[in-house]
Amino acid sequence: MSHQSYELKAEARERVGKGSARAIRRNGMIPAVIYGEKEAPVSITLPHKEVTMKIFGGGFLTTIATIDVDGKKIQVLPKDYQLDPVRDVPLHVDFLRIGKGTVVTVNVPVHFTNEEAAPGIKRGGVLNIVRHEVEFSCPAIAIPEFIEVDLTGSDIGDSIHISAVKLPEGVVPTISDRDFTIATIAAPAGLKSEGAEAAAEEEEEGEGEE
Numbered sequence: 721m722s723h724q725s726y727e728l729k730a731e732a733r734e735r736v737g738k739g740s741a742r743a744i745r746r747n748g749m750i751p752a753v754i755y756g757e758k759e760a761p762v763s764i765t766l767p768h769k770e771v772t773m774k775i776f777g778g779g780f781l782t783t784i785a786t787i788d789v790d791g792k793k794i795q796v797l798p799k800d801y802q803l804d805p806v807r808d809v810p811l812h813v814d815f816l817r818i819g820k821g822t823v824v825t826v827n828v829p830v831h832f833t834n835e836e837a838a839p840g841i842k843r844g845g846v847l848n849i850v851r852h853e854v855e856f857s858c859p860a861i862a863i864p865e866f867i868e869v870d871l872t873g874s875d876i877g878d879s880i881h882i883s884a885v886k887l888p889e890g891v892v893p894t895i896s897d898r899d900f901t902i903a904t905i906a907a908p909a910g911l912k913s914e915g916a917e918a919a920a921e922e923e924e925e926g927e928g929e930e
Contacts, residue, residue: 726774727786727793730764741812750810754787754796756817764789772810775801782826782863784818797824797860822860825894827853829866830902840876840905847871848906854882858891867891869902879904 733744733751741751749765764787774780780798787794796815804811816824830852835841854867867885874880881899893900 725784725786727788728766728770728774729788730766730790732790733763733765745811750813752813752815754789754794754815754817757819757822759817762789762794766813768810771813775810779865782828782865784860784863785815787815795819797822797863816860818860823857824860824863825855825857826863827855828864828891829853830869831866832869832871832903834870834872838871838874838905840874840878841871843876844908845876845905846908848904850901850903854902855894856887856891857894858888862888862890864888864891871905874905876905876907 730752731749733740744751744765745768748768750768750771752764752766752771753761754764755761766787774785780801782797784795784797787796795818797818798813799816800814801810802812803809816822830849832847832849835847838845838847841847856864858864864887867887869880869885871880879901880903881901882893882895883899885902887893
C-alpha cells in the first residue's frame with residue numbers, strides 16, 4: 721500500500737444539492753459520497769482540515785481508509801476529489817466502498833533504481849522518462865506504493881518496457897495490447913541515438929492509438 725491506512729469520522733447528511741454543500745463548507749466541513757459494492761450511495765460530511773491534509777500529503781487516491789459514519793465503519797478507497805479552481809481547497813470527495821475481492825484501477829508512480837549501474841548513463845546518456853506513472857488494475861487491498869524499474873545494464877539507445885518490470889501478484893497494466901515503453905536512455909546532447917529516437921516515435925504512435 722502507498723501509505724498507512726487511516727480513519728476519518730463522518731456524519732451522514734440528508735440534504736444534498738449546491739445550497740446544502742455551500743452551507744456544509746461554511747461550517748468547516750466537506751461534502752462527500754460513498755458508493756459501490758452494489759449498495760446505495762451514502763452522502764456524508766467530513767472535517768475540512770483532516771481531508772485537506774490527506775489530499776495534499778500524497779498517496780490519497782491509492783490508500784485505503786476507514787470512514788466512521790455515525791458509528792458505522794466503512795472501508796473505502798478515495799476515487800476522485802474536486803478542488804476550488806481559485807483557492808485550491810477541496811470541495812467534494814468521492815469514495816469507493818471496498819469489499820472482499822474488490823478490484824480497482826489506479827495510477828502507480830514509477831521509481832528508477834541503479835542509475836549508477838547503467839553504462840549509458842555513465843557515458844553521459846540521459847534517462848528520458850516516458851511514463852512517470854502507470855495505470856494498473858489490482859486488488860484494492862494490495863495497491864503497490866510504486867513500481868520499480870532497474871536500470872542495471874541499460875545503454876544509450878535502450879528502451880525499458882513494461883515487460884521488464886517485476887510486478888506484484890494481481891497487478892496488471894490496463895494497457896494490454898502492447899509492451900509499452902516506460903523510459904529510454906537518450907544520447908548526450910550533440911549525439912543522436914537512432915535507437916532512442918525510434919523508441920520515442922514508437923511510443924508516441926502507440927499513445928495516439930489509445
